[in-house]
Amino acid sequence: MDWRKSDTVTGIKDQGRCGCCWAFSAVAAIEGAYQIANKELIPLSEQQLLDCNTQNRGCEDGLTTQAYDFLHEKGGGITTETNYPYQEAQRVCSTEQFSSLGGAAVRISGYQVAPPSESSLLRINQFLLVLLLTRSFVCTEVGYMMEVVTLG
Secondary structure, eight states: OOGGGGTOSOOOOOOTTOBOHHHHHHHHHHHHHHHHHHSOOOOBOHHHHHHHOTTSOTTBOOOHHHHHHHHHHHOOOBOBTTTSOOOSSOOOOOHHHHHHTTSOSEEEEEEEEOOSSHHHHHTSOTHHHHHHHHHHHHOSOOOEEEEEEEOO
16 A cells, blocks of 8 residues: 555655654654544654654654654653744754644554564554655664554
8 A cells, every 4th residue: 555645644854964864754653653543644743853852862863762752751742843843953842832832733652663574564553554664765774663642
């Protein structure tokens, strides 16, 4: 299935010179999983992850699993791209901006790391495919799955 043809993923985004593929990959997976579960595609904020997730190294690289851990452990979820637009550089975390704009658009309940083998991929639900497609073009790692819940 080509998720682009069913409007399950957003259009191509450009991270520019900032090496934050981890944020773009995490956001793309959350967007796709949310759309599959709720039939609504919401562009989410890579910049929020870039600014606020100190477990990763901003524009110098990072891991999607640390982005998911940050969103899950902080309990704040992630806001929209409109509310917290991408700036192509790591800046100071704007918790005031996040809170004043209604907080999280989407929250994650967790994620699972799946072995990157064809047999394991066949046993896992559709949510996995969103990130695999994204990561194969943006970064070199594959194999993450997550579950998404909404704020309402």
